[in-house]
Amino acid sequence: MTEQIPARNGFGTNGHLTDEYLAVLADPRLAHTESAADQTDDQTLDQIHPPLPAAQREHLGLCGPCHAAFEATERAMEALRDPAALHEPPAGLWDRIAAEIAATPEHASDRGASMASVTELRPRTSDRNSRRQSQREPSRRSRAWIPLAAAAAGALLGGAAVAAVLGQGDAAEVELPVAVPTVVGDATLEPVAAEDFTGRAEMVETEAGALELTVEISAAPDPEAGYFEVWLRDEDGTQLISLGSATAGSTTFTVPAGIDLSQYPVVDVSHEHFDGDPGHSGITLGAGPMEEADI
């Protein structure tokens, strides 16, 4: 969606709507055509602006990043209507700040005391990835998959750790006498393109150290001339790994060994057509971020 390359039909080479097209959607006056819209007042614009082509309308409805970008464009236009004044802070303000900073003790006790309030301020590693959902799902931020995989605790789940366990199977068996699959994470698949979609996904680590993802599709529209495909992807949908096709009900996939799950934190179920195109159709029926299991 940040492509600057002129694109056909509003789509960039990355498969997202272009900046130009997003702007046209938010403000039809920007359409390239030298149409009557340029000479007409705003009231009649809706009638003059041609209806949005179906492919782009569908993409906007289904693609989280593009929809978020569209909403942010509208917010920018709204914010411009009521411009805020920019002020230079008064000359003496930095001196007051510097004095307060200089007076801040560097003792360990003070650091400890300040941490209580400070921790709340921490920009979490997951923010960048979850921000588009954060307003709708604030509670998810603290349990998102990313910080776990990135943090030391995440070594348990990271691809490197999985490889290590696989590589030294004997030692691992000795270390882990309880050889049962361990649930390492789960995801609730929220409906995206289909309102009647419900599903969940659960990631387990088998006794052999492999990761398996079980996806349960409890309700889904009839795939008609197509099928469901399960993906691990990043928040923006720019990096995807296909795990394979799924049926309504429960399907279990082996997650490729060595995958860095922090790069693919979202489980996505798409509606694919029998068109021979191995890529994601762009129609996400449901998706959700993988979250750390409560162990």
Add this chain to the structure above:
Amino acid sequence: MRFAAGEPAAMHDLYRQHGSFVFSLCMAALRHRQDAEDATQQVFTRAWRSRDTYDITHPTGAWLTGITRRVIADVFARREKDLQAAEAGADAAARDGAPQPTDAVVDRVVVQQSLNQLGPPQSEIIRLAYTEDLPLKIIAERLEMPLGTVKSHVHRGLARMRQSLEVHSD
């Protein structure tokens, strides 16, 4: 980040870079000069105290926006408390008016800052198109530019502002 390593001079750099933005945000939200100065001071001292939690993968501006939101929320909470204590609700409410949601205030300040960074002629075109709400054709005539050029300035400018909003909405 040098300030994360504990260099006060680096904090000064951060202030030079973002002081105007933070102060403008406090002014727009609090609508009271002294409160805005105090709040700005608090933002930077809090940032200093919590510098070891700064995540270097994030822009410092967005990090400061997060701290500023909290400081503003604290001021609103304190005002509310003062109001109740003083039971002088009518006067104070008349003075402050109903505060705009902080999200909208952040958007307004972020967009203006982004507009300033765009520079002419893009900033002027965007202002005419959305703040003045002029038809694009009039803008093209006024600036003696082809209509298509005006349109492409607008969509590029909107993209920049949208990206700034996304950064600061964390």
